[in-house]
Amino acid sequence: MIEAVSNTTPPPTRAQDLPVVVIGAGPVGLATAAHLLERGLTPRILEAGPGAGASIRAWGHTRLFSPWQYNIDSAAKRLLEPSGWTEPEAQALPTGTELVEQYLEPLATTTVMAEHLCTGTRVIAVTRAGMDKTRTAGRAEAPFLVRTRHTDGTMEDIQASSVIDASGTWTRPNPLGQSGLPAPGEAEAIAAGRITAALPDVTGRDRARFAGRHALVVGAGHSAANTLLELGSLAEDEPDTRISWAVRSADVSSVYGGEDRDELAARGALGTRLRRLVDSGIIEVHTSFTITSFTATVHGLSVHASTPTGEQTLAVDLVVPATGFRPDLxxxxxxxxxxDPAVDAPRQLGPLIDPEFHSCGSVAPHGERMLAHPEPGFYIAGMKSYGRAPTFLMATGYEQVRSIAASLAGDQAAADAVRLDLPETGVCSTDLGGSCDLPAAGPADHADNSDNSDISDKGCCAPSDKPEPADACCAAPQPITLGTTPSTARVSACC
Structure with missing residues (x-):
């Protein structure tokens, strides 16, 4: 059967008369549209899910570390205010569901935004109209062609003056095997339900799946920490529940992060509580544990791994992946x-966010110039712009797209005036695959939330004497602002 491609409307004769296609209706995608609208440009937002924030709903039970004040974009707020929207308490920590219901859905359903939002529309390719990658002549003047598939299976080609990909990374979790590849037996274990999706609701809808079982959490980030804390809480009520934790590193101390030194108190408390569970023996830790294969058993899985002392096999009922995400390119x-060849971020941004060399405090604010590609008019923004790096905050994405919108509108001075004021932190980590922020531990002395991120806080390389721009690799912390309030806070890309 040949699928028909719809092109019922003749395209405008000039590329500049076409809309700006925004891929994704998450926080950064909708913020992109809000800034474009303020600049007099026409967005067309393409969302694969049934509504705004579809990926966030998958981890809706989790709570962010960052309060509302860092989660609401300025242009989106200005668009919402005339609608009678009630702004959430600035210092409150929203769950993913609250983020969608109290912010993204009201924003998406405003009259001005709703007419530009197309849900159930998955982007399957982006190219230039009438030419492939090899064609150079006239390329910059040619419109973009965005091929989509609707939920009913029909396909449509959409032409655009520019394209901003803010689709996140949620749909592309990193594999559990070594060397960036799925381990033998991993796909079969996923299909059999022995390897769960990221961010299971351990103490909620997935409780029966974990109660009285032996669960192995794999990963060295806040996602792992939150899942482990939820399992610890479950084990208090279900004593037969066993908890194992596997990491590739030689120890887990980095996961405890800043603890009482973290300006985001909920995140600091996370590390302290996790340390207590490990020290008490409730969580059994397996360090230097590199998974080589999975073998199905009658009731679960045998997890085979390479360790410094030789091959090891761990028998478990379930495996929870917490190894981060990667972009769909x-x-x-x-x-x-x-x-960037290491982290799959835009080339100029990559060295700033490479977790092997930089902590979150060393990532300078950045905008359109650092996100540009040799393809004029195309940008990757939001979590996807960070590629495989796990350091991202929603406010970072908001500043990215403010700058991009200004540039597309011809205001390069505003595009270059990047500014950001983020909280000082003791750790650097997040990768919610499009959700953009770290979930937090709950206010009680047990965890009811999680995220999915890999921690890396190894510091920045020494400041360079080269005449590079302020937002280049290893730039010293810069005075920055969010909005118009002066600040001398260190630059941070943490939540």
Whole structure:
């Protein structure tokens, strides 16, 4: 059967008369549209899910570390205010569901935004109209062509003056095997339900799945920490519940993070409580544990791993992945991209966020110039712009798209005036795959939330004497602002 591609409306004769396509209706995607609208540009927002924030709903039971004040975009707020929207308490910590219901859904359903939002529309390719990647002549003047598939199976080609990909990374979790590859037997274990999706609701809807079972959590980040804390809480009521934790590193101390030194108190408390569970023996830790394969058993899985003392096999009922995410670059294969070879971020941004060399405190604010590609008019923004790096905050994405919108509107001075004021933290980690922020521990002395991120806080390289711009690699912390309030806070890309 050949699928029909709809092109019922003749395209405008000039590319500049076409809309700006925004891929994704999460926090950064909707913020992109809000800034474009303020600049007099027409967005067309393409969302694969049934509504705004569809990926966030998958981890809706989790609570963010960052309060509302860091989670609401300025242009989105200005668009919401005339609608009678009630702004949440600035210092409150929302859950993912609250983020959607109290912010994203009201924003998406405003009259001005709703007419530009297309849900149930998955982008399957982005290219230039009439030319493939190899064609150069007239390329910059040619409109973009965005191929989509609707939920009913029909396909549609949409032309655009520019394209901003804010689709996140949620749908592309990193594999559990070594060397960036799925381990033998991993796909089969996922299909059999022995390897769960990221961020299971351990103490809620998934409780029966974990109660009295032996669960192995794999990963060295806040996602792992939150899941482990939830399992610890479950074990208090279900004593037969066993908890194992596997990491590739030689110890887990980095996961405890800043503890009482973290300006985001909920995140600091997370590390302290996790340390107590490990020290008490409730959580059994397996360090230097590199998974080599999975073998199905009658009731669960045998997890085979390479360790410094030789091969090890761990028998478990369930495995919870907490190893982060990576971007889907397949839909962009016909575009001319310039990506950092290590982290798959835009080339200029990559060295700033590479977790092997930089802590979150060393990441400078950045905008349109750092996100640009050799393909004029195309940008990757939000969590996807960080590629495989786990350091991201929603406010970072908001500043990215404010700058991009200004540039597309011809106001390069505003685009270059990047500014950001983020909280000082003791750790650096987040990767919610499009959700953009770290979930937090609950206010009680047990965890009822989680995230999915890998921690890396190894510091920044020494400041360079080279005449690089302020937002180049290893730039010293810069005075920055969010909005118009002066600040001398260290630059941070943490939550």
């Amino acid at each position: 397949g839909i962009l294969s016909e575009l001319r991209l310039e990506l």
